[in-house]
Amino acid sequence: MTDDPNSQSRNEQSSFAMMCCAHGAETLVKEQIANEGWRLAFSRPGFVTAKHDQPKRPPTGVFIRTAARSLGSAKNDHSSVMIQKLQQAIAAETVPFDQLHVWPRDRTAIGRFDFEPGIDEVSAAVADEIWSALHDGSASNGPGLTCARPNQIAENGQRILDVVLVDPSQWFFGTHEATTLPTRWPGGVQPIEPAYEPISRAYFKAAESVAWSGFDMRPGDLAVEVGSAPGGACGRLLELGMQVIGVDPADMDPRIADHPRFIHYPARAGDLPRRVFRGAKWLLVDSTVKPDATLSTVRNMVDSRETSFRGLLITMKLGEYENAAHLERWCNFIRTWGVERLEVRQLARNRCEVCAAVTLPA
Structure with missing residues (x-):
């Protein structure tokens, strides 16, 4: 399906969620959340959004890598315009965000063409731009950010602003609270820097x-x-x-x-x-x-x-x-x-x- 849930009118009785998963696992995610009463909306391989008519927490499951309450989306070739759209999307939020996590959806199956999930150069550059616009309450609209820099491991209980690059010119915005360890990692991918070159993945x-x-x-x-x-x-x-x-x-x-x-x-x-x-x-x-x-x-x-x-x-x-x-x-x-x-x-x-x-x- 191709409808964007963020284009629909929002109300306190509805829930909007966005989820990331491995490229290819989205069908399993869709089946699971449909059984839980979620109505599917915009989706791409590795990325799913949905709406529920009742107040619900974002779904969790075996194949859901990340889940967040959806706040909106934007599509434009200019990052400055996208950031303005982000500020508009979070304007109703009254509490500053503790962390900013920005990452791309999986562009292909893990291992294909040596692809590995996680933050790439484009999402890292976008994260820096967003952070510069929102940190320390300097944003002209919205609650701002309190983190020293983007894409850091969150602490339990921290409030995270999520930005998923479905494509470089199409972003989805959301928020979630850090609870389990994967929810503390940017995009649900463990940040790790081995001391030596690993023998294998x-x-x-x-x-x-x-x-x-x-x-x-x-x-x-x-x-x-x-x-x-x-x-x-x-x-x-x-x-x-x-x-x-x-x-x-x-x-x-x-x-x-x-x-x-x-x-x-x-x-x-x-x-x-x-x-x-x-x-x-x-x-x-x-x-x-x-x-x-x-x-x-x-x-x-x-x-x-x-x-x-x-x-x-x-x-x-x-x-x-x-x-x-x-x-x-x-x-x-x-x-x-x-x-x-x-x-x-x-x-x-x-x-x-x-x-x-x-x-x-x-």
Whole structure:
């Protein structure tokens, strides 16, 4: 659908929301929010807006990366005109914004042409322009900004002004309150600057999954990664000071293989005696097999008397987004393990896959 909800008359009994997701996941987002009573409006791959006839918080869900209360939109080739439109859109807001987050929608599928989500040069330049116009209450119209600069990680409870570049000449405006960790990151993408060049993009997936899960991973803890080659995720775990066991028939990068806190088992996890995993507190699984096989392997590891895992980070490969229809069945299978907590999210760094964070009883 192509209608812009911001062109419709607004009233206190209606809710308007804008959401970002991975390029290709928007169909799943649309299905979810339609079931919750939202009426679809303007959308593009990776970006969805909707209206609800009742006062509602913006939707959340497995495939919704960011969600905000929609404030308006603008379309023009000149940024100065767009900023004026933004000021008009926020004029009714009475409280200053604590943070300004500006980012582009995903322009293509993650990994295609090496694309990665997050702030690009255009959105960074736009953020600077907006911040200059609105910061410290200097805006001629609207509540202004109190942040020292744009696109910073927000603190819990802070009020954020969101600007999504659907295209460089088309912006959507919204606001949300920082609550969970992903809602504190600009565009829901973890800002991270590795000390060294990561071995693979799995480094970023591991970093995001560890942070999002809230697991209390500490230096000295023993972690196991199944599907570890060539070592991107292991690199992040080692960077956090952990002892790491990597399980993968393929070779590890020498920088990981030679690390004093790393042990490599060139085998499949199901072929190893469970005593190999004694004392391991954390298990990460990111294998190129179907979720049913992945979960079967994990269950056998968890059920062993030799293991005492506390937290699991399991990547479930969808292959095609249509396979998300099996997600409820996979989650129900995980729950049969007697878990304390299960959360599932398509991480910003996930391709056509989701991550399950599972807390097991101590």
